[in-house]
Amino acid sequence: MRLFVIGADPRREWAFSTWLRAGLSVTLADGVSAGGFEHAVDRFHPVEVRDEKADVESLARMALGHDGVTTLAEGSLITAATVARELGLPGPGVGAARIARSKISQRWAGQRHGLTGPRHSAVTGPDDLVRFFAAGVQAAVLKPPDASASAAVFAVHNVEEALDRWPRVRAISPSRTGIVEEYLPGAEASVEAVVRGGELAFSSLTRKQTGGPTGFLEVAHTTDQAERPDAAVSALVRDLIAAWQIESAILHVEVKLDDGRPVLLEGTVRPAGDYITELVSAVHGRDLYLDQAHLALGQPLAADHPPPARRAEVRFLLASGIVRRNVAPVEVLAGLPDVKIVRQLAAAGCRLPPLTANWARAGYALGWSTDDGESLTGQLRTAVTDLGKLMGTPESA
Template identity: 80%
Template sequence: MRLFVIGADPHRERAFATWARAGLSVTLADGVSAGGYEHVVDRFHPIEVRDENADTEWLVRMAAGHDGVTTLAEGALVTAATVARKLGLPGPGVHAARTARSKVRQREIGARHGLAGPRYAAVRGPEDLGRFFAAGRAGAVLKPLDSAGSAAVVAVHTLDEALDRWPRVRATSPSRTGIVEEYLPGAEVSVEAVVRGGEVVFTSLTRKETGGPTGFLEVAHATGQADRPGAEVSALVDRLVTAWEVESAVLHVELKVDDARFVLLEATVRPAGDFITELVAAVHGRDLYLDQARLALGRPLTADRPARARRAEVRFLLASGTVRRTVSPVEVTAGRPYVKIVRQLAQAGCRLAPLTANWARAGYALGWSTDDTGPLTGQLRAAISDLGRLMGTPEVA
């Protein structure tokens, strides 16, 4: 069967490996090609596919004859959903894709369907910030309306602070629009959900750790076999699927745990990044990339495979300075049996970019454990520390 993929963000290698093992013929159209996947697909077309600039009719003609259409790029959700709809193929639905691409739209629809969220306002200029802060003086978060990867997400406590940071936030948004919302304390978790024909058929829960200079960069993700959404979270995801009119998709839903109450932050209609799909596969035996392809192709979903771990976790290196050398993974994994994968993301000689988005992280370590009490987190922390030290780029707290 032939799968037409409209755009793919970095670190999606396992998706293409999964699809190849499943015997799919994959065509990728992408004008950015940030992940460098041209050599791992059957056909590649260098064409702009992001929602703001895509020629949808041309993509429809290119995708004709394929059995399914999907995307691995946050910026191409609407494009992919539109192409699938025009070809009569399964997809998340254009309404759901448009909702995912706008944090303000998510808030508006959520409010109408009982999905509580923080106080917020759309920001198109300084006057919008003025009105928001005039209505209350709580701590707030300012971020682009339609970007992903924690890009340009900043904490602001006063109007002056917000006005100072607004130009950079605006520049990061394709639509030059932002959203400011009241800051909620508490931990963050994410739910991965598989939706087929508007019905949720699988969910898992992943715990998130954030930090870095902005406080919002994603530092680690972890899940265990006991991490399953409870009744409250399951009901919330069901309401979201109904409110967004989700048809068939793999969802990534981000929640805040505020005084034992789960509050929806944002969601999207594609598999999670940051190797969360790898964690889910290891612990829950569920390959979300295979689910994504089979949903797009209109094929039955496969049964879960036996889990190979009880816990899995990925941690990222937040560092600064110039990369002095290339580190061999064995220098970091030796003596740490729980650490399975170590990857340096910046080449020797490069000066690391400012830590204003997840894409600026310098490396990662991923591992899993077959027991509940082993030193998985400790070994991953030590691996990340050694990776930064050996690269010559000290960790940023």
Template identity: 85%
Template sequence: MKLFVIGADPRREWAFSAWLRAGLSITLADGVSGGGFEHAVDRFHPVEVRDERADVQSLAAMAAGHDGVTTLAEGSLITAATVARELGLPGPGVGAARIARSKVRQREAGRRHGLPGPRHSAVSGPDDLVRFFAAGVQAAVLKPADSSASAAVFAVHGVEEALERWPRVRAISPSRTGIVEEYLTGPEASVEAVVRDGELVFSSLTRKQTGGPTGFLEIAHTTDRADRPDAALDALVRDLIAAWQVESAILHIEVKLDGGRPVPLEATVRPAGDYITELVSAAHGRDLYLDQAHLALGRPLAADRPARARRAEVRFLLASGTVRRNVAPVEVLDGLTEVKIVRQLAAAGSRLPPLTANWARAGYALGWSNDDGDALTGQLRTAVSELGRLMGASEVA
């Protein structure tokens, strides 16, 4: 069967590997992401695929004769959903894709359908921030309305700090808009959900650690075979599916867990990045990339495979300075039996960018274990620190 992929963000190698192992013929249309997947597909079209600029009719003509359409790019969700609709193929639904691309629309859809959420306001200029804080809010989060990767997400305490941060937030947003909302306490997690014809058929829970200079960079993700969404979380997922009118998609939902009813922070209709999808495969035996393809193709979902481990985790390197050299994995992995992958994400000679988005992280280590979870975390911490040391970069706590 032939799958047409509209856009693929970097570090989606495992998706293409899973699809090719499944015997699918892959066509990729993407001229902007820099993912470098041309060598991993059967056909490649170097064209514009971003929602704001894509020629949907031309893409639909390219996709004609394929059995499914999907995307691995946050910036192409609406385009891919529209092409799928034009060809009468399964997809998340254009309405759901539009909601996913705007945090403001997400909040409004949730409010209309009774989902919990913080007090918030759309921001198109300084006056919106002045009005929001005039109501007495103290601690808030200011972020772009339509970007991903924790880019330009800032905690702000009062209107003066919000006004100072606003130009940076506006510059990151494709629509030059933002959202400000009350800061919620409590740990963060994500739910990965498989939705077919509006019905929830699988869900898993991944714990998240955030920090860095902004407090919102994603430092680590961990999932355990026994750590599944409880009834309240699954109910929240079903409510979100109904509120967005999701048809068939992989959902990635970020939530706050602060006791009582969990609160959704934001969500999207594509598999998670940051190697969360790979963690789910290792600890739960569920290949969400294969599910994504099967949903797009209208095929039955594959059965779960035996999980490789009880626990899986990925940790990222936050660092500053100039990268001295490229580090071979063998230099790091000796003796770290639970660490399966270590990768440098910044080339030798480059100066590491300011840590204001996930894409500024310098490397990562990923592993899984059937033994003590603390031992796995310790080995991953060691791997990340050693990677940073050998790169010549200064690790940032």
């Protein structure tokens, strides 16, 4: 079977290794991402694949003869869905992909179908921010509606703060727009779901920890075998599937959990980044990248495999300054049996960028455990701290 992949964001190695083990022939079209997956595929086309610039007709010709079309890039959701539709192949649906690419469209679709969400307003200029705060909102979040990786997401408590942050938000947004919405308290989590023919086939729950200078950088994700989406969360996900009219896709949905009442934040029709997919595989025995390929190819979903762990977690290193040296994993992993992977994300000699997006994080540690979750978290904290010290970034947080 031949799979045509339109765009792949960095750190998607697990997907390509999964597809290789499954015996798929993979073609990658991507001239934009720094993922560096050219050597992991059978054929590679260095072409523009971003939604706002891609030549869909040319990509459809490249995809002829393939059995499925998909994407691993947030910026190529509409392009991939359109090519799949043009070739009569399964996909999330072009309408669902368009909604996923805009947080403003997500709010509109949710409102039309009765989905709960924070009070919000589209922002095209300073006047929109003045009107929003004039209505009495005290705490809000200002962000681009069409960016990912928590880029330029800011907490703002008055119109002056919002106006100060607005130029940075506008600069990140491909459409040069923003969205401001009321800040909601409560724990944040994500649901990873498999949607086939508009029906929910599988779902899991991952807890999220955020922090950093903006308060919204993703610091850690934890998946526990004993914790799954409850009835209220599952109902919200099903309502979202209906509201977006999702056909077949891996769905990543972010929610706030306030006293058991889930509130929709945002979602997308691709597997989650930040190694959440790897956590789900370790704890639930479900390889979402394999599901993604099977959905695109119109094949039956694979059976779950025995999971190796009860709990899995990934923690990220937030640091600033210049990276002084490259650190070998063996320097960190000794004495940390549940930590499986440690990796720095910035090479020696590089000055770390400002911590305003997830891509600015300096490294991570990932692991899983068959028993004590507290022990796993402690080991991962130690690994991340030691990694930062060895890299020569003592300001790590």
